[in-house]
Amino acid sequence: MTSPLQGWYHSWIAALRIARRDAWRAKGRSALVLAMLALPIVGVSAADLTLRSAELSTEQMLSRMIGAADARVSRSGMNGPINQTPDATSYAPVGGYKAYDPSKSSRETPPEPVQSGFPAGAQILKDSFGYGKVRTTHGLLETKLRELDTHSPLVGGMITLERGRLPENPGEVVATQAFLKNSGFFVGSSVTPRGATSSYKIVGAYEVPDDLGRDEIIAPPGTLLAPLGKALEASGGRSFTPEDTYLVKVGGEGVTWNAVKAANAKGLTVISRAVMLDPPADSDVPLYKDEPKEQFSRDGNNAVETAILATVVGLAMLEICLLAGPAFAVGARRSRRQLGLVGANGGDRRHIRSIVLSGGLVLGAVAAVTGTVIGITLTVLLRPVLEETLGNRFGGYDFRPLELGGIALLAVITGLLAAIVPAVNASRQTVLASLTGRRGIRRANRVLPVIGLIAVAVGAAIALYGTTSQLGSTVVAGGSAIAELGIVALTPVLVGLFGRLGRWLPLSPRLALRDAVRNRGRTAPAVAAVLAAVAGTVAVATYQHSNDVQMRHEYQADLPHGTGLLEASENGAYKDVPALREILSKEMPVAQRADVDRLVVGKPSCESYSTDPGCGRAEIVAPKEQRCPLYENPEGMDAFTEAQRRELRQDWRCQDSRYGTQHPVLVGDEKVLSILAVTDPGSVSALKAGRAVAFDKRQVKDGKLTLRIITDPKAADAMRGSGTELPGEDKILPVHLAPDTAVSWGVDLILPPSAVKAAGLVSAPLGSYFRLDGTATTEQRQKIDGEIDRMGVEAALRIEAGYQGDNSLVMLALAVFAGLVTIGAAGIATGLAQADAEADLKTLAAVGAAPRVRRTLSGFQCGVVSLMGVVLGSAAGILPAVGLRLTQRREMEDLYRHSIEQGYSSATEALPYVPISVPWETLGALVVVVPLGAALLAALVTRSSGALARRAAA
Incomplete structure (x- = not known):
């Protein structure tokens, strides 16, 4: 006698054989269903393998960040002790930013050497970099300039040499593949950074595994950045200050969390291999005691995107079920005579259901295998393309059998789910209706709409x-x-x-x-x-x-749409401003131009914020009673209760909807107002009459404004934030206050030349505001950049094109x-x-x-x-x-x-x-x-x- 288990087993085996034969006989319909089920499996399995392979392990990530060293150390720039997160992605001053006062930090005290933060005998390798423009076959290219001993064992894993050799002698560099592609150079070419007095020969090509699109060149230590800085300084150009980081090798157990905290006390941030592999508990991280951990957590940043992705993927799987369902239903109706014969020979409803469900199981299984194999194959074949698209190299193929198996199982489940409704409908057909081909009449389901309404609500x-x-x-x-x-x-x-x-x-x-x-x-x-x-x-x-x-x-736009600003660097470039203005009018479709100057205290070559001997600055000083108390108290905001802070925030003195100040004081005429779209008739009339125009009502009292001439900026900076008035000579200027609706575009005060002369002040050329007739093409931008480069002048050109989403x-x-x-x-x-x-x-x-x-x-x-x-x-x-x-x-x-x-x-x-x-x-x-x-x-x-x-x- 056959047991129920054996009967169940044999009935399903028969059903699977019938389903397999039916699928083979109806190849077109089977291929359609197979494609629908397999297509998402191809995409999801390929995406899983791609993302897992691109997701580096901690050890692989450290190899690319710090090579074979135990840690990478850099200065925080806060001139005081700090606390950092274990992964060094964030840091804050001890006590938190709320209690931090930058003015009280000792900027005059030179930072301690990095070696002082680590035990004697530690191996330290300097890694310096800066950014500069490099002359290429096309013009100028912003490039990362780097000095590093590429022969050191500590560098292993940070770069990958593709061809050529590593630099050994002064005057040799290696360049990234991206730089060679964008610059038009090749191994053996000579490259010259802008401002350098000599060229460098490219002896090799390399890539940075975690940033394939980086434009970068590397030279031996002391052969690129220092000579470039000296050449720029000698030519009167902008100062060039590279950023220094250090690779540290201490041996033993590496740089521990205690060592990291000791380095933090000296103002150093540390990426430690030992700490990254074995992070400390949150209770042992001082930063989380000063600032909430959530402030430094990145987990919540992608929550919305993850929810959207999950919703779209879920709806896509639902779509497959819904599309495959009618296919199985049509297949069941086309095979109704065969199903009727099963019923006529003693088969009951569960046998009919098992045959239709077996069709979903068979096609789902085939789709699972086919989709997974195709997805993996595509990932392997397209790996170079995927790496270039993602911008980093894989750490290796990371196959996760459980994940791939779960993805493949999804196709089987989807096939079964899609076949459930057709299977139930086919089993409800009578044998007579199935053999004669009649579909019969079914009443509409009245329960399903009710359930649907409830589900929607x-x-x-x-x-x-x-x-x-x-x-x-x-x-x-x-x-x-x-x-x-x-x-x-x-x-x-x-x-x-x-x-x-x-x-x-x-x-x-x-x-x-x-x-x-x-x-x-x-x-x-x-x-x-x-x-x-x-x-x-x-x-x-x-x-x-x-x-x-x-x-x-x-x-927030810098300027009105379609306008621009050409300004020269203040360090000795004032003599070249007239020539720059002529180039601007020649090379750009300028409809209107307004030339502007800047105030100078001392030599014309003094920069606005220079602390060099003989140089000063001019600052606008608001009346004491019109300053915001929140920012004037030496004790900071802690001097006020929460209720007082809330009340003061409503005070007009503490509210400022104006854009950040870029040029506090400019010297110009009414053309500046026209280009800046300031249409107030009173402001235009005031400038024409030789009267200054101010835009911040907190700085004006009784129609007058105080301009303080500071001749000793070092002493003023030392006193800033102490609650005492800065030393200097005050110039009281009659001004016209522009209405609150006028947008100043980063300018606090516009002085007409006659007012500058009447106040006994001196000005020097700065640049020009301009409004374009149409738009500037890429070719015009490149051409004017080339002309400025040929002049050997440091100048910046900005054109406001509006939001470019x-x-x-x-x-x-x-x-x-x-x-x-x-x-x-x-x-x-x-x-x-x-x-x-x-x-x-x-x-x-x-x-x-x-x-x-x-x-x-x-x-x-x-x-x-x-x-x-x-x-x-x-x-x-x-x-x-x-x-x-x-x-x-x-x-x-x-x-x-x-x-x-x-x-x-x-x-x-x-x-x-x-x-x-x-x-x-x-x-x-x-x-x-x-x-x-x-x-x-x-x-x-x-x-x-x-x-x-x-x-x-x-």
């Missing part, structure tokens, strides 16, 4: 709750997913509502719409699949567009992706509809319908499915985007309020601007272009004629 409520929950984006993503599933459950009812529009349509679209409504079991999953694809795209597009609107709002490209890519997926989904649904409705099409041909009716009907079938899916998906995709933006708004507002309470923020009380903006252009393209394209494509690929149906045998 509950999901929306959960998503909205997530905007106020601490879990934030995770709850929003979960609620959005539930709501999406609810809309999917409502799809059959919604399809029926669309069917009511058929009475106003011509013949072909009316037939297509009625066929879609009559066969909701086939249409609803296809519409839901398109809905899922579009919903994910709309969610991401809405989030990206809203973020782009926020970035555009937060963008790239989200428009992201939105375009998303729209194209949604279009392709939607057209593909609609095409698949149309193909299934044609296979399922072949008898109806042959009947049309038999009753004399024109051949084009078949083609037109196919096009409208595809267009109807696309249109319904796109409309519903566009509406459904808004919810997760709105929820995620509201979550981000709450988090930013909480962070802002916390910063206000702690005294870290600026004096303004304005809350962060986090808008919700719908990308109507993208939605319009989806609703109009995608269904139209899908309909035209389906019509073009459909044959206009078909064979007449033969009479079925009795």
